[in-house]
Amino acid sequence: MTSHNIVKEEEIRQFAVRLVGLSEGSSTGLSRYARSLYQELTLQEVTVGVTDFKTPSIPPFVGKLGFDSAKFFSTFPVALPDAVGNTVTHLTTQNHASAVAFKKVKRLVVTVHDLITLCYNHYPEFTTHLKYYDKFFNRLAAYGLKKARMLIAVSEYTRQDIIRLLSYPSDRIKVVYEGVDRQNFRVKEVPTNFYQRYNLREDIPYLLNVGSEDPRKNIRRLLAAFAKVSAEFPTVRLLKVGAAEFRHERQYLLDEAKLLGISDKVVFFDRVSDTDLAYFYNIATAFIFPSLYEGFGLPALEAMSCGTPVICSNAASLPEVVGDAALLFSPTDTLEMATLIKRVLSEPDLQKHLRRLSIEQAALFNWEKTAIETAKIYRQVVELEKEASMKRKPSVC
Incomplete structure (x- = not known):
């Protein structure tokens, strides 16, 4: 019997949980979190089910106006089915809290990955893309978060953001780090057909960045730094x-x-499978992550799990996640970023050193630990709900 199982049997009782917002078809970091948590909770023998949101009926003419209602209401749902019995409800991302803004849900847990869009007044430079209806539903989600019995923050940085921006009670916020799928994201041989499929070569060095073009990802400065490196x-x-x-x-x-004269040296790829993503990490000489804000920074951890040297910004949660296993730079200093990249490219011994540290650091984050700590929170929520129920009952003289 492993130590993890001893902890599980002594501290985690069987109870019913419903995970809300699990999207099997999506490849985003949020959906990966939900799927991985679901799989590991099941392995930990937690009784867990999946609930989908109810999609509101939208008049057909709305779609002709350019409004993607299906995508929007999957991000900001408005209708959550009632729970059965003493089920713990776990919303796996902060955006889904819009569904409980006007609904009382007992034993509610919400995972908060970041508060960028929910508190756009505090991060205006990152949220210029938001439309008026986005801002409205962000406010609903922020209101819904305050109705949770407990919140899970994926980093201490995010926990402090919740306290600072939402004034949520600090004793009801627990930090539970995300894990990394080390079965897929690991050091492994890259097949020749991978290079052929993406028109890549095996004899030249690659730098890699993974994520969207969200302004907070700071890709503009990455291009400026890369231009210096390319010279x-x-x-x-x-x-x-x-x-x-x-x-x-x-x-x-x-x-x-x-x-910048580098258009022939920068290659954009859209969605790729998780299997191919692991190969991208493996062929990279270095992974560059210049984000201005990250609630956790899963791509950096995935790169580390593949033994890829990581060069990332000294901002938000990233130092907390990468520890001493990465090279850090100020996210606004393109010269410093370029200098570190050139150093890694020119020093094989440094590459080897960073690969070893990366694998060791990534090993600290695993889904089994995430699931066990999350299940403990479920139990706490059940106990808190029992205590609150007892207090509501009238005393008998």
């Missing part, structure tokens, strides 16, 4: 993996790369 290392290519969710920003980046 000294002309064979290096920058690979940008991630769906173009911000079309205007993607076009700006394409135009900027052309102005």
Whole structure:
């Protein structure tokens, strides 16, 4: 019997849980979190089910106005089915809290990955893409979060944001780090057909970035830094993996790369499978993550799990996640970013050192630990609900 199982049997009782917002078809970090948590909770013998949101009926003419109601209401749901019995309800992302803004849900737990869009007044430079209806539903979600019995923050940085921006009681916020799928994201041989499929070569160095073109991802400065690197290392290519969710920003980046004279050295890939994503990490000489804000920073952890040297910004939660296993730079200093990249490209011993540290750091984050700590929170919520129920009962003289 493992130590984890001893903890589970002594501290976690069987109870029913429903995970809400599990999207099997999505490849985003949020859906990966929900799927991985579901799978591991099941392995930990927690009785867990999945609940979908009810999609509101939208008049057909609305779609002709350019409003994607299906996508919008999957992000900001408005109708949550009632729970059965003493079930714990776990919303797996903060956006889904819009569904409980006007609904009382007992034993409610919400995972908060970040508060960027929920508190756009505090982060105006990151949320210029938000429309008026986005802001309205963000406010609903923020209101819904305050109705949760407990919140799970994926980092201490996010926990402090919740306290600072939502004034939520600190004793009801627990930090539970995300895990990394080490079965897929690991050091492994890259097949030749992978290179052929993406028109890549095996004999040149690649730098890699994974994520969207969200302004907070700081890709504009990455291009500026890469232009400096390319001047000294002309064979290096920058690979940008991630769906173009911000079309205007993607076009700006394409135009900027052309102005910098590096458009033939920067390659954009949209959605790729998790299997291929692991191969992208494995072929990279370094993973560059210049974000201005991250609630956790899962791509950096996935890169580390693949033994890829990580160079990332010294901002938000990233130092907390990468520890001493990455090279850090100020996210607004393109010269410092370029200098670190050139250093890794030119020093094989440093690459080897960072690979070893990366694998060790990534090993600290695993889904089994995440599931066990999450299940403990479920039990706490059940106990808190019992205590509150007892207090509501009238005393008998």
